[in-house]
Amino acid sequence: MLRKIIHIDMDAFYASVEQRDFPELRGKCIAVGGNEQRGVIATASYEARKYGVGSAMSSVIAKRKCPQLIFVKPRFEVYKEVSNQIREIFNEYTDLVEPLSLDEAYLDVTNNYKNVEIATDIANEIKQKIKERTDLTASAGVSFNKFLAKIASDYNKPNGLYIITPKMAKNFIEQLPIKKFHGIGKVTAERMQMMGIHTGAELKELSLEKLRREFGKSGQYYYNIVRAIDNREVNPSRVRKSSGSETTFNQDLESIEELQLALFPLMEDVWNWSVKKSIYGRTITVKIKYNDFTVTTKSKSASFPIKDKKLYDQICLDLLHEGFTGDKPVRLLGVSISNLENEILIGKQLIIPFKDLY
Template sequence: MSQPVRKIIHIDMDAFYASVEQRDNPELRGKPVAVGGSRARGVVAAASYEARKFGVHSALASKIAAQRCPHLVFVKPRFDVYSAVSRQIREIFYGYTDLVEPLSLDEAYLDVTENKIGMPSASIIAKEIKKRILEETGLTASAGVSFNKFLAKIASDMNKPDGFKLITPDTAEELVAGLAIEKFHGIGKVTATKMQSMGILTGSDLRQRSEEDLVRNFGKVGHYYFNIARAKDNREVQPHRIRKSIGSERTFEVDLAEAEEMLPELEKLAREVAYDMERLQASAKTITLKIKYFDFTLNTRSKTYLSNFNSADAIYTIARELLYTPQFPLYPVRLLGISASNLFYQHQKQEGYQLTIEF
């Protein structure tokens, strides 16, 4: 008996962080904007479409970004605002289905095969979601609709910004065959380069390779490559996608040397991690402090407890203790980061679970 065709939507907000900044500050509209970093140092967290025309993109060193676009406007990130907008968007999704798998603050998969409004058309639902996001947040989103997650993700990226694309079962294989290998979701730059060196330039080339050959060259993920070359992807939308860690970090424009400079930054990071833990209904037993010195030397310090915790106060207290253990940093600090791991989610069953830890 054949499985029913799924109806999957992938929603991806357009240049999310930068778009929020342009929405909230009219002076930034129409200008190339980089969220995060500065002209002197740091890394771009997000770039507006105006900036992308100059080759500015996320994870690009700020110095290089400023060279590529001399009139680039750098804006400090406001993660509390982005998180609030993300919650607003998430509530729109839940109006249609509980099968929502968030990938980050700005994108998610939705399975609307069975949905709360009894609408048989996934395309109509996707367009309605886009319309509501624009009306309720003032932001645009792109939507991809298909019968599996791989194709829905590919589709959402095809007509950005404010795009919509439907990939049906009868057009999927032909579309995948003509797709450049670097456009495949799940194939990163390093793997794409290796494939290109092997003569695999398109989906059609990938399809010519046997499953054994792909596994031999790329390991277990070769099974996935074999299937997506044939437009196959059996992964379900997972509303409780398990993350192994939750963290936040910040690169400073000026190196920090004193406790009075570092502790307020740790407190901010602790609040960001705690917010994400609350959003994901998670608690942790392990906190790791990441310290990158002025010369890019990296040091990490961790501590694990018997009890679960998720409050900002608890996370900050542990991070502060780690800052002084075994000793306070001897050299100027370029970056600080906090991550929580050894996670427990509320939808899991576990005896003796407690949400907070006393200090």
Template sequence: MDAFFASVEQRDFPELRGKPVAVGGSGERGVVAAASYEARTFGVRSAMSSRIAKQKCPQLIFTKPRFEVYKQVSSQIRNIFAEYTPLIEPLSLDEAYLDVTENIPGIVSATKLALEIKQKIREQTNLTASAGVSYNKFLAKLASDYRKPDGIFVIKPEEGAAFVAQLPVEKFHGVGRVTALRMHELGIRTGLDLRQQTEAFLRQHFGKAGGHYFRIAQAQDDRPVEPDRIRKSVGSENTFIADLDTLAEMQAGLLPLIDDLWRWCHRTSVYGRTVTVKIKLNDFQIMTRSRSALLPIRNRAMFEQMVFELLEENFPLAKPVRLLGVSLSNLEDSQPYEGKQLALPF
């Protein structure tokens, strides 16, 4: 979906249409969750601090997020997808992979099918979507970002290698800013540069991810679309209105995050073995600490104790804290067979 949160706000509130809109908090410590295309022309981006966003675009209009509305619209779009294929892998509320090799209407052309889905989304939600069509997930993702908003871009099998070769590495899905800088230091600036490296060299410098970079440089990606993709982690974080200085203040700030995650665990019957605490200082330096248990943590008191111990390991801190976060990973379903059908070998 194109600028999803901001587009929903502009759809529902006509006075916002054609204006630079940011979904998020407008306060000094606020963060932009989404920006309309009008705001993006000024350089406003998601995850940008609201203070910087207002400097870039003084006329920027902030609106508070309405996540329940976004979830409803996302569900409506997911229902449209389901009319075409059961193989849907959601990435977020506004993005998904669809495997349409065999599709319900029996449409032979993936491009025609994508255009039909885009049209149906527009008719039913009055919102626009962009589509990337290709023969693997990596290329489809690249293509989906290529002609936004309201665009469609197709990368055919014979075009994949050449398309990847000319792209800057920072355009690759999964290559973040820090990784791109490391690649630049190694003389790797384009897909072609990446393709000329050996897998051993890339693994030496980027670890396990090096194998992935080696394959995508060849335009290869064998990952299937996984409709029942297991969530790898769940987290909650908060940027505080005022910096926190003392251990007691930080413990108090962590309690709502602990409660938030524990409610999710209780509701889903999914528990984690690894606890991670994230600390962002007021100079934006980020520190993380993790600890794993032998078994999934199903006791809230133990969860809280692990969080507080990880926090205390960082003391004394050099500077006050602006953000705290808690996450759980190595998740396991405590009811793995309930409501699930097993595949039996016949």
């Protein structure tokens, strides 16, 4: 039996929440995150995207592309509240919901609480309820596997809905540009184009052996998706692999004393997450990015989850001292924990119960 998968993706989520809550920002070019001097943009409004401003772009470059760009400080607590409202809507239809982030998720509605047979009807209902309850728009993709549902949700943005049926899949994928394949990144797409591969049809001509030889383990994934094969299930209990916090400074920091003061709130963010979730890590990492954009990371792993706050603090500070060279200013600091184990699974290695190839 073919599954019925919906991928819901909120439209310019952070920026849309800001424009909803602050009418003076509506219709304006705004960027959430960063500022005119430095930083990285989290999300840009659709008005700004017309100028080429996008997520993960340097704020300096974004301002150059769009001189009228307005920078807005993120309000993550608000975004989380809205995300929870949206997930409540998802849960009205199925418990097979796999959140990917605050603003997107997969739903398996093959069997759903409302016994609606047509997945497109469910997607329309969800979009309508999101608009009614949050005054925001979402785009939806509907198909028989996760790969195609994800591609479909991006097809008619914003406020779009697109369906890829089994009969459509072959022609749709063969005509799809390589750079539009979810799971094929920019660098890999450029490499494929150098090989003369520009569309799904051209990718499909390569044998499995050739793909494995050129792209290693990812070759199997490329071979499958171009044939509409994606057997991954929607997994509501997806395990998080790490948690972290980082910040880019308005002005570069030069002394170890300044860096220590800047590191403390990041350490607290990560520790508070661990305490709240009762999930602790065996590995702590401190990241230092200098003003020439070189990056140093220092990590320390224990044979047990680090649950002692004093030990955690000491390791973080030791890693900072170990990583800081002192010969150039620092523009960014970060702290993260990984090799996570919760209190139920202490002493056992976490097993990732899903095959996530992208």
